[in-house]
Amino acid sequence: MKEFPLARPYIGQAEINSVVKVLKSGVLSLGPVGQEFEEAFAKRVGTRYACAVSSGTAGLHLAILAAGIGYGDEVITTPFSFVASANCILYVGAKPVFVDIDPITYNIDPAKIEKKITRRTKAILVVHIFGQPTAMDTVMKLAKKYKLRVIEDACESIGATYQGRQAGTFGESAVFAFYANKQMTTAEGGMIVTNSKRVYEQCKSLANQGRSANLQWLDHNRLGYNYRLDELSSALGREQLRRLDWMIAKRRQIAGWYTECLSEFADIVEAPQTAPGNTHTWFVYVVLIHGTSSQRDRVIQALHNSGVASKPYLPSIHLFKFYKEQFGYRRGDFPLSESVSDRSLALPFYIGLTKKDVKEIVSRFITTLTRYGNK
Numbered sequence: 331m332k333e334f335p336l337a338r339p340y341i342g343q344a345e346i347n348s349v350v351k352v353l354k355s356g357v358l359s360l361g362p363v364g365q366e367f368e369e370a371f372a373k374r375v376g377t378r379y380a381c382a383v384s385s386g387t388a389g390l391h392l393a394i395l396a397a398g399i400g401y402g403d404e405v406i407t408t409p410f411s412f413v414a415s416a417n418c419i420l421y422v423g424a425k426p427v428f429v430d431i432d433p434i435t436y437n438i439d440p441a442k443i444e445k446k447i448t449r450r451t452k453a454i455l456v457v458h459i460f461g462q463p464t465a466m467d468t469v470m471k472l473a474k475k476y477k478l479r480v481i482e483d484a485c486e487s488i489g490a491t492y493q494g495r496q497a498g499t500f501g502e503s504a505v506f507a508f509y510a511n512k513q514m515t516t517a518e519g520g521m522i523v524t525n526s527k528r529v530y531e532q533c534k535s536l537a538n539q540g541r542s543a544n545l546q547w548l549d550h551n552r553l554g555y556n557y558r559l560d561e562l563s564s565a566l567g568r569e570q571l572r573r574l575d576w577m578i579a580k581r582r583q584i585a586g587w588y589t590e591c592l593s594e595f596a597d598i599v600e601a602p603q604t605a606p607g608n609t610h611t612w613f614v615y616v617v618l619i620h621g622t623s624s625q626r627d628r629v630i631q632a633l634h635n636s637g638v639a640s641k642p643y644l645p646s647i648h649l650f651k652f653y654k655e656q657f658g659y660r661r662g663d664f665p666l667s668e669s670v671s672d673r674s675l676a677l678p679f680y681i682g683l684t685k686k687d688v689k690e691i692v693s694r695f696i697t698t699l700t701r702y703g704n705k
């Protein structure tokens with residue numbers, strides 16, 4: 331029986347060669363490849379600057395710091411995300427104020443933001459979840475009206491567009507991530523993009539122990555971190571970036587096969603939808619089933635036994651224990667986010683899956699669902 335993992339990076343010979351070349355060069359950090367990767371990345375997204383960092387989480391931390399967010403500030407964000415997008419707000423002593431999601435994209439619902447704005451609100455941190463951008467026109471209008479910063483967590487949505495414009499080009503800064511399951515990978519790594527020279531220089535400095543570009547090695551003029559991306563990872567990223575359009579096209583093709591195969595089961599499975607005005611770059615392929623979260627968990631277990639990996643995607647952040655304890659969030663606070671969290675399931679999704687594979691996965695999934703999903 332063929333087994334299907336949830337995700338798998340696509341690594342070609344060019345990536346292997348470029349990493350070996352760095353190893354042989356003797357320059358393993360703070361070298362020319364990192365700089366080249368940053369320049370190529372900024373060009374691809376269409377921003378003036380890009381600052382490579384050691385992870386998406388590190389990038390979010392620096393983007394928050396560069397926005398001047400600190401103790402006592404409030405940041406409006408979504409509960410339906412990977413935990414890092416809210417944790418980075420906690421890192422600086424600010425408070426995440428959650429707003430429920432849009433039922434099509436699962437991104438923050440911009441229509442619900444305004445009534446959460448207070449005198450303490452400093453920023454809106456949107457997350458473009460699963461490969462599809464947030465409706466940025468309303469977000470940007472609100473930001474202008476109330477003089478709020480906008481930070482985009484674009485970690486799952488590289489290459490996606492909203493009304494023809496690239497995710498990551500709307501806010502003061504945006505962050506991308508390159509963990510091994512993302513659309514492109516550097517193993518671990520991330521990138522902050524911005525059009526602001528101030529934000530760029532601050533991020534570069536903070537990622538490198540508080541040194542400015544013109545400082546000597548042991549001069550530090552602010553509290554900084556070591557969030558640098560090494561040359562090996564940068565070389566990997568530089569090659570992945572060259573194939574990005576091809577990899578996105580492949581992901582779209584596989585998503586299309588899934589949607590086609592699932593269409594005849596629309597009464598028991600909800601396939602993902604793309605909002606008008608958006609293009610989708612498919613970080614994951616997530617379906618919703620009917621029933622409770624324990625039924626969904628049973629389906630995942632049974633699918634696992636049939637050789638198909640799947641996962642709940644994603645738990646709502648406000649229901650994690652430390653968020654509930656610190657901020658008093660409760661079940662029922664964000665019903666749409668909770669409903670997606672309870673019923674969602676990510677199916678195997680990676681370059682290399684054939685149409686035959688997708689048919690086989692869907693067949694095992696539907697068999698499992700009809701057996702375990704409604705009991």
Ligand SMILES: *Cc1c(COP(=O)(O)O)cnc(C)c1O
Pocket residue numbers: 385386387388411412414415457483485486507508509519520
């Ligand atoms: C992957 C991801 C991040 C960053 O993750 P790292 O593992 O730190 O690179 C942040 N936000 C979202 C929504 C993500 O999916």
